[in-house]
Amino acid sequence: MALLPEQRRRGLRSFEPGQAAAQLQVDGAPLLDLASNDYLGLSCHPAVVAAAQAAAALEGVGAGASRLVSGSRPGHQALERALATWLGRERVLLFPSGFQANLAAVLALADRHSLVLADRLIHHSLLTGVRASGARLQRFAHNDLNDLGRRLQLARQARPGQRLLVLSESLFSMQGTSPDVGTLAALCQGHGAALLLDEAHALGVLGPSGRGLGYGLNGAKDQGEIALLSGTFGKAFGSGGAFLAGDALVMEWLLQFSGPFRYTTALAPPLAAAALAALGQIQANPLGPALLQRARRWRGALEAAGWPRPPGLGPILPLLVGDDGLALELQQRLEAAGLLGVAIRPPTVPEGSARLRLVLRADLPLGSLERLLTALGSPPGQNLPCS
Template sequence: MLRMSADHLDWVEGGVAAQLGDLDAAGLRRRLRLLQRDSVGLVTLDGGTVVNFSSNDYLGLAVSDQLKQAMVEAVSRHGVGSGASRLVCGNMECHEALEAALAEFKGTEAALSFSTGHAVAVGVLPALCGAGDTIVLDKLSHASLIDGARLSGATLRIFPHNNLEKLERMLVAIRAKNAKGRILVVTESVFSMDGDAAPLAALVELKDRHGAWLLVDEAHAFGILGPQGRGLVAGLRLEKRVELQMGTLSKAAGVSGGYVAASREVIDLLINRARSLIYSTAPPPAVAATAAAAVAMIGGGEGDRRRERLWANRAHLLSLLPELDADLVMAAIVPVMIGGEREAVAAAEQLMEAGFFAPAIRYPTVARSQARLRVTLSALHELVEIEGLVGCLRRHMV
């Protein structure tokens, strides 16, 4: 029988237990919830049936019959695993077909797919930047982008959210100090916790003026914004001026994985230097094939119909909450500000009791005392469900 040493027991009881106690005291301890899908619009969560207003499956493709069938057929044809990394023997026809579809969809020369969106960020940033370079991130950039920037060894700078005046002063100072180093500006097109958008047109002008590159994370715009759901970059016709477009296939596409779309040379370099690609088993071939089917759906008539339904749901929610600034809610994310962490958790629990799941988002995901309920809309929601949610929300809005 395995016996733990006294030192190990002391470390667990005095270290781990104490840290968990601190999280409890601050109202920040999290736990995994067991979810089961009951029907198209309902889920069972911790034993209760609720309407899910927390999913990033904005178009409802994760439960679509078309993608279910695509997955079944792909498993039958390709099996369930890739067997190795892409550079060993795991690179299959469906991976390359997905990347060709993504490149065409995003208006770039090439694309590269990864197992997750997080793997994209921690692979791409260190592959392109290092010592002597500078990565400048919007303060509200996703944690994966911050992780990737830290791993790169480049100098890391943060500019206040969407503050282009401050960003320009930083770029001037960086260029004056280091004329030869590369500068990469990093932002999201739609920010995951606030639902607002980056001023991409102005950002492009700014980075061009100072000789920088721009990486735009389209995770929450892919499939939703722009022509055929091709994202905010395409919506602003900036495909040829944004060096790096990254995103995920786990939100509007309804599957899993991540991608980066860029020039052919950049993609070739990433194949050789992105560690999260080189040292990871390739995504299951059936997942890649299903993701390609999702991209085709998003860009076709079915995607148009689902986006129309999503935007109708968004308009209905905002009409019931006129105090929210509709101009700031660019996609399907509607933050309902609460403030305190404990208060946000209590509000989420009361919503659960009423039959609605909208999670409490707390530090460190957002700043302290900026806790909120994060409401996400789907093409699958019914108007009556939105009306019921709003009735409950009004009791908690600050």
């Protein structure tokens, strides 16, 4: 601990709900929320809250056991069926957290005889799954499908019968970037590699009607195939928990053999009910297109003000500044102006790429962009990292 620099130390802060939408409070001071992943503002939507309250009153707060003991509820099955239909997948299984879902997914698709090729910026939960599986790991350059293709070809030539697994995300949470998922899936299919796609930050926002960038990639003619999709309810769905979606065979394998599924208490019934209600809201009123249009406007305005253009197209807008201290200074500058944006530093991001992570929400009030630009002021120098 003594060797940990002060600018790398983390701490826990307590945030309370504010008096208005997209607002939090710290020590009584209101802050406009430009940090959380509640992209559609559904965590406080009346229908979502009411569904959770009704489930808690009827079934209790917790499930009390794993799904394979006495923890399975009708609400779990209703949510799984609704998600499978919405995503065009044969089956869905719920998990209490995205970390558990990703761990289970990797263990289902790889073992110690496998080679896993993972995007260099993949989420820590997926890397933990690779380590637990015993598979060999190679990292390919971020969203660089040429690099991935070269590695897949070399792997097939070296060991033609080896099981290959590729790991990527449809929206990277700290970069705001996305791969060409269609090309990625086709590339994996062409080399006989299974693809695990983490859609945690894309669902509800990206893809047709918010179904994610992997929607429709089921191995049909002239399409690639995604072996497993992982998603969470703690982002655009405004709830908590996670799921895996895939074909009937791999999902049955998970049911029968997955430790992360078997040996954990089932998703709390109020969270499942809230997620199902949130899905209904997303289906009835897709907010993704308007949010993405707003994201384009914010990116253009930040670039016009002299900041590096935040990469990507989605609601995650990282301002890359490089230096840890500068990122913290920008966070403090925003808080002084009543805005919450969080400094992200290594090891969460690579060395020398500290950033202020800004997140758009569908319920941000008008004038939020102008408040942000005023609070940020002029860029501190001309040597900021390129996006």
